[in-house]
Amino acid sequence: MEGQLDNCKDSFSESDNDDNEKVWENILLIIEKTYVKKVNIGLERPVEETDFVEQKAILIKNFNLLYKLLCKNFNDSGSGKFFNLKKTLIHNVTVNLLLLCGEHLQNDKSEWTTSDTVKYSQLIIEFMCKTYSCQNIIELLNDSNNNKLLPLLFNKLKPKLLKDTWKCFPAAVSSYTWIVFKIKFPNMGPVLHLGMPTTLILLDDYVIANRINGLNCLHHIIENVTKTELSWYCEGEILYKTLEPMMYSLEPNLLNSLINCLITVLSKIVSNEDKLKWTHYDDVMNIWLPSIEMEQKLAFRSAHMESLSVFLQSMGLSCVRWSKRLIRIFDEYAAIPIDRENCFKVMYTFISVTWPRTSNYFDEITIIILKSLSDVIEDKDSNSDNLNSNTVVNSIVECLNILNDIVPDEMQKLSCDINNCESLSDLFKSFFKSKHSS
Incomplete structure (x- = not known):
């Protein structure tokens, strides 16, 4: 040579x-x-x-x-x-x-x-x-x-x-x-039949790095084609059925790519009108939530929370069907200090996308918020990690602020009850007053 x-x-x-x-x-x-x-x-x-x-x-x-x-x-x-x-x-x-x-x-x-x-x-x-x-x-x-x-x-x-x-x-x-x-839209569509086969091969591999690569490629490809162009190569339904089995064997470093890819595929096959009834979004929740509920490893729990927020945002109001189970998850995760920040970020997303139904779960949500807020203030008093406490407080405040915008009457009543409660600390009351009293 x-x-x-x-x-x-x-x-x-x-x-x-x-x-x-x-x-x-x-x-x-x-x-x-x-x-x-x-x-x-x-x-x-x-x-x-x-x-x-x-x-x-x-x-x-x-x-x-x-x-x-x-x-x-x-x-x-x-x-x-x-x-x-x-x-x-x-x-x-x-x-x-x-x-x-x-x-x-x-x-x-x-x-x-x-x-x-x-x-x-x-x-x-x-x-x-x-x-x-x-x-x-x-x-x-x-x-x-x-x-x-x-x-x-x-x-x-x-x-x-x-x-x-x-x-x-x-x-x-x-x-x-x-x-x-x-390759960007609109140039992906004409070569979809040439580019997609390799992605599907990668998705079918046992090596996680290859599957992640396949998921990221598929996410990019689907983002840059129209629904019509996608149907020329294969139905979105087929792609969903290809991805769904991965939900049963989740890995922390795979989860984010998988959820992002599922969201992109579902955005092509599920319309906003469809979301009023059971869709593949609900199929994913049905598979995923038990894993979130039972998970004990911290790395997995963190990965679940980060991806769940994005998924709920895409799912929209229809995730209210899962409100009882989600609120139970919030209650469990908010009880663990290291999970709190991510938990309240997911809660904020849940509240923002289900705002027409907020009154239905207001009491359950605020109980979780106030318990965690009390714990965080107590932790700060005992010289715990102030930086971590501050980020959690900021996440809690965002939830309280959006509740104040959506259900001001309920929040006003809650504010009065808190300030009239003798068992709560002055620090707790002053914090709450500054944010939510009229």
Whole structure:
């Protein structure tokens, strides 16, 4: 291979006398030699850095040569000569350069990347953007003048990303992911049939990191297509059925990506009118709430609360169907100091989206709030972590403020009752007065 690259280098040194197409065919040869090679061990286990020790030195050398030759050719002839090539050759060079750089730019901590490969990839992308007169790679890929690039990119990757090959080409998966996240509406729809299969393969893997990658890709893809475009490839109902089983085996680092992805899919298949009756939002709650109720590990509890707030916001008023169970969860989580801040953030979301029914659960909610407020004030008096106490108080105050806006009469009565209660401390009363008394 080294001899082949030396020959390419010699051809560039005599480029003034060479045919322009021959020059770029030599560049293509170098690019092909610079891709991360197949790693058969990937079929048996996730790849490790030691699997790429020999490749890294070769990659750095090839990147260095490739960048120098690109610069020399363009400095000598300008980009105009590049665009005078046959369209197929222009596209071939561009597609291969983008995919090569994507192997190293999606995650600069990948097992096959080095600081040098990342640096050269960034320089080449800047170089290509300048050549195409674009500000960045997103503009380059989404420019209507370059709309033929996207299908070419996916088709070039396809042989490496089949169900029985993708684990041998982890760098190609990174390149795919990098490309997917650069595509924006309305350019995702026309290549949906090309981009979606790899995402579905990733979702079906046993390695959590791959599933998270698949979820994040699917979230981005669905966000950037219309409901009609989605139906051209597959029904949203099928995607939901693909995601639903993951709810039964939740992991903290998977949960956020899964919920965000479910929300995006459900937003395409469930209308606001549909939410008046039982929908897949309720199916998710039916599966998820028992896990939240029974969870004892702090990391899991925190992950549940953070994701639940986002889900309730998307679900809207229909989550009032689950108010009794949610209030029981609030009561349990608010009793644990480390869970309180996240708990009251979720409670705030719940109150804000179910405001027409607030009077129905006002007493239960305020009991939870006041118990926690009393505990936090007592903790502050006993010299506990004041910073943590202050953030919890702020979350509680937000809940009280929104209740004051939604049900002012009930809050006014509560304020009077608190200030007339002799068993409550002056600190508690003064705090409450300053926020909610008229």
